Amino acid sequence: MEYNPYTETFNKLKDLASQSNEKKEKIEQQLEWYNDTSVEELKQKLHDNFLISKSNRSQLTIIENEIEQLRASAKDIESHIKSILNPLNWFSRDQEKYRKKYRDIKNTIDDKEVIKQEYFKSIEGLNKTINDLKSETENYINYDPQKNKELLDELKSAISSHLSELESVAKDKDQVDLELKPIVAEINILESNKRSAEEKSSKAKQYDDDLSAASNSYQRAMIHRQCEGELGEGSPKKIINEEERKTRRLNTDIQKAQKRAIEIGRWAARTIEIVIIDGNNMCYEEDIFVGLQPLKMLTTELQQKNYNIIVVFDSTIRQLLKGDYKEIKKQFPNDIKIHIVATKQKADETILELASNKESNYIISNDRFGDYNDKEAVKNERVIRHEIVNGYVMIHELKIRVQYAA
Numbered sequence: 001m002e003y004n005p006y007t008e009t010f011n012k013l014k015d016l017a018s019q020s021n022e023k024k025e026k027i028e029q030q031l032e033w034y035n036d037t038s039v040e041e042l043k044q045k046l047h048d049n050f051l052i053s054k055s056n057r058s059q060l061t062i063i064e065n066e067i068e069q070l071r072a073s074a075k076d077i078e079s080h081i082k083s084i085l086n087p088l089n090w091f092s093r094d095q096e097k098y099r100k101k102y103r104d105i106k107n108t109i110d111d112k113e114v115i116k117q118e119y120f121k122s123i124e125g126l127n128k129t130i131n132d133l134k135s136e137t138e139n140y141i142n143y144d145p146q147k148n149k150e151l152l153d154e155l156k157s158a159i160s161s162h163l164s165e166l167e168s169v170a171k172d173k174d175q176v177d178l179e180l181k182p183i184v185a186e187i188n189i190l191e192s193n194k195r196s197a198e199e200k201s202s203k204a205k206q207y208d209d210d211l212s213a214a215s216n217s218y219q220r221a222m223i224h225r226q227c228e229g230e231l232g233e234g235s236p237k238k239i240i241n242e243e244e245r246k247t248r249r250l251n252t253d254i255q256k257a258q259k260r261a262i263e264i265g266r267w268a269a270r271t272i273e274i275v276i277i278d279g280n281n282m283c284y285e286e287d288i289f290v291g292l293q294p295l296k297m298l299t300t301e302l303q304q305k306n307y308n309i310i311v312v313f314d315s316t317i318r319q320l321l322k323g324d325y326k327e328i329k330k331q332f333p334n335d336i337k338i339h340i341v342a343t344k345q346k347a348d349e350t351i352l353e354l355a356s357n358k359e360s361n362y363i364i365s366n367d368r369f370g371d372y373n374d375k376e377a378v379k380n381e382r383v384i385r386h387e388i389v390n391g392y393v394m395i396h397e398l399k400i401r402v403q404y405a406a
Contacts, residue, residue, distance in 0.1 A: 003183075003184065003258075003262055004176045004177055004269070006172050006176055006269055010170060013165055013166040014166060016162050017166055024152060024155040024156060024159060028152065030148060039141060042133060042136055043137060049126055049133065053126040053130065057123060060116065060119040063119065067113065071109060073105055077098055077101055080098045172269065175268065176265055180265055180268070183260055183261045183264055184261060187258060193250055194251065194254065197247045200239065200243050201244060204236040204237075204239035204240045207227040211236065267397050272307060272362050273307070274307070274309075274310065274354075274360065274361045274362070275302055275307045275308070275310070276311075276312060276351050277299070277310070278347060278365030278366075278367060279295060279312055279338075280313055280316065281367060281386075282294055282386070282393075283295060284388065285388040285389065285391075290405070292321070293404045293405060294393045297393060297402045297404040298404075299333075299336055300402075302400075305398070309336045309337065310336075310337040311337065312347045313340045314340075314345075314346060314347045315342060317340060328340070348371075351363055352377055355376070355382060356376040356377055361377070361382065362377075363382060363384065364386055364395065366386060367383075385397070391403055
C-alpha cells in the first residue's frame, strides 16, 4: 500500500520525462541520419542491390536448370539399374558402373541444392534490403528537418520543465517518506509477524490433518513429538487457535497502523499558507477561560513556521477580556490579522468562509462545525484540532507544543 500522496505524481512526472527523452533521442537520431545521408547515395545503394539481386536470380535459374537435367540423367540411369535382390547383379561390372554413376549424380544434385538454397537466402535478403532502401529513400524525400528541429526544441523545453517539477516533487516526496519511515517500518514488522503466524498455523494444520489420518496411537504420538520439535508445542489445535488469535490481533494492529500512515502522509503533504484561528476556542483550557496567552504563544510559533495568520473572535471576546478591538489588537504583532464578528453573531461562518477561498487555507479549531458540512474546509478536512492542557498548547498535526503558563 502506498501512503505518500506525492508518489503517484512523482511516478507520472518521471514517466513523462522518460517518454519525452526517448522521443528526443529518436528525433536526434533521425536528424543525424538525415544529415549523414543523401538521396543520391540511397538511390545508388538501391541500384547496386537491384543488380546483385538480378545476377543472383540469373544464377539461380541456371542452377535450377542444371538440377533438372541431372535429375533427368539420374532417372535414365536408374532405369538401367537392376534389383540387388538378384545375386547375379552383385558382380556385374555394368551394374556397378550404373550404380556408381547414379551415386555421383545424386551427390552432385545435393551439392547444387545447397548452392540453390544459398541463392534463395541471398535473394530473400536482397529483396528485404531493396524494400528497406525504397522505404528509406521515400522517408528521406518526405522528411522535414526544420519541423523536427522545432519539435526537438519543444521536447527539450518540456524535458527541462518535467525535470524541474520532478526535482521539486522529489523533495516533497522525500520529506514525506522521511515522516512515514517509522510507521512504515512498524507496518512491515507487523506484516512480517502476521506472515509468520499464518505460516505456523498452516504447518500446525498439516500436523492436525496427519493426526486425523493416523491409524494407531504410536503414529499419533510420533506426530505430536514432531510437532513439538518443529513448532514448540505438541498440540496442533492449540497452536492453530493461538496463531489465529495472533493473526486477528495483528490484522487489527495493521489496519490501525495503515490508517495512521495514511493520515501522516496526508498531513505531511499538505500545503498550508494561511491559518485561520478560532480565537475564542483558543482562550479556554478545558472549561476555564485563560485569556489570550495560549493564542499569543501559538501565533508566535506559527509565524516562525512562515504561516500567514488570521484570528477570528466571537463578539463575546470583548466582555470576556473587558476590552475593545484596539486593546485586543495591540496584544499581537501588526502582521497578524485580527477580526471580531458583529454583536450577537458567531464566528463559525466567517471562519469557514475565509478558509474556503483557497485549498491552502486551514482552520485551527476544536469546533466540529456540524451545521456546516457543505463548506469546503469541512468537506476537505482542512480543520486542525488543538489541545490546551496543563499550561501547554499542542497541535500534533503541525508538530507544535508550546508552553503558555508556568
